[in-house]
Amino acid sequence: MNIDQLISMGPVALALCASLFTWFMTALGAALVFFFKDINQKILNGMLGFASGVMIAASFFSLLAPAIDLSVSLNMTPWFVVAVGFLAGAVFLWVSDHLIPHMHFQDSSNHVEGVPTKLKRSILLVFSITLHNIPEGLAVGVAFGLLAQEATVVELMAAFTVALGIGIQNFPEGAAVSIPLRKEGLSRMKAFLYGQASGLVEPVSAVLGALLVTVVRPILPYALAFAAGAMIYVVTEELIPESQSGGHEATHFSTMGCIVGFVIMMILDVALG
Template sequence: MKINDPILLALIATGFTWFMTALGAAMVFFFKEINKRVLNMMLGFAAGIMVAASFWSLLAPAIEMAEKSSLPAWLVAAIGFLSGAAFLWLADRILPHAHFFAKEGEVEGIPTNWRRSILLVFSITLHNIPEGLAVGVAFGAAANSMSETGLLAAVAVALGIGIQNFPEGAAVSIPLRREGVSRMKSFMYGQASGLVEPIAGVIGAAMVTSMEAILPYALAFAAGAMLYVVVEELIPESQSGGEHESADLSTIGFIIGFAIMMILDVALG
């Protein structure tokens, strides 16, 4: 099967993931508050999807493709994986941002006088980069394999990330509203956090289709970057609050998210 324009497909797919972010952010027009337990469960759900996608959609295909390389497959996967995590670690140290669970005035990255609302959006935007990259690289891999299975696997990645972007959009906009930002501004900030995904998706698809040799590295890179986000931000944030029941709900959300992404990937890919 010939995929004529994987870059266009990546743009359409990441357009869908952005739309789901915007749809979630629109919940701010209906709710001013979000229960902490519900928020924790949504964040755990997003983490579960990202962990499952990192293995089934990215790492496993990277290892399979790397077996054709002159280097050992494990080395190719490890180089890409560690590079992705290092990239996010560096971005986390440089770009100013704040976590939702952070206390007032706690800012990461270079010092700045930006408002907390902007810093919160930057935090979500930062971890949307590997999500968009994962979708773009998946469609680039589908173009490389020229198989229906590869295309369905890429669609599974887009669906999974789109599903987890809905609660993620709400998790951005509603807390901003609680901090006094207007409903419209909260929505605009929430949907804007997902705009980076189409950009990263197009870049990822363009890179792997023009430089086929980097494909297994790119897949593993996206996996490393996504898992860095999960461990550094989503899981700690989903477990915050100090209540045992709240932590249990975030764990349940993680399991459900992981299972949904696993089913999507195995059924479609």
């Protein structure tokens, strides 16, 4: 299949295929539970830090920068568009964080956030990671939604870069879900199934994001900034705090993981996008 045939598939179909890849990478990472029962805290911190770095870089290079450029081309006020979209994305995740019941792996107090529930601890832990994956799926969807505005090879490569970057960080994230679940007492199979299930929200949110910006094209720059705001909220609210466990020495792995993740995503975006 050549580039023209790929573009002819349309933004929604491409977003679905790309997000299925990001889910597959989550499942691949979750499959590490069949080989490991425990995970070193330093390695876990590095994984979470790596995911943070990828998401921070993707938020600017793949989402905010294109939103600014697109706003200029559409004769919009760039600073207003990105500010409104970014804040809306952060508020959306803030509301979701307070409504969807979930629990954090590093919280030994068993504190449940969101609405009261009687769900099992293992399910609540999965919900915590599922929240992370909503903005990632949206990012993939709106990135492919750019093709509705300008269906070029450059835009296609930029969208694939977003999916590739998120897929790369989903691999360690999948392991960071399934292996701790195994430590919680779940069987290897259950830990794997729950771990990969946390990534199933990505194809759903990607398709919804692509559909929305395809049907209502003027909101595309807002949608790009929205996805960026949602991802930065996840990074600062969830990933970075959870990666700072295990003492000062262990946090170095989080910091270096974040830097490496940022650099890899930046190289992918600049070189390919």
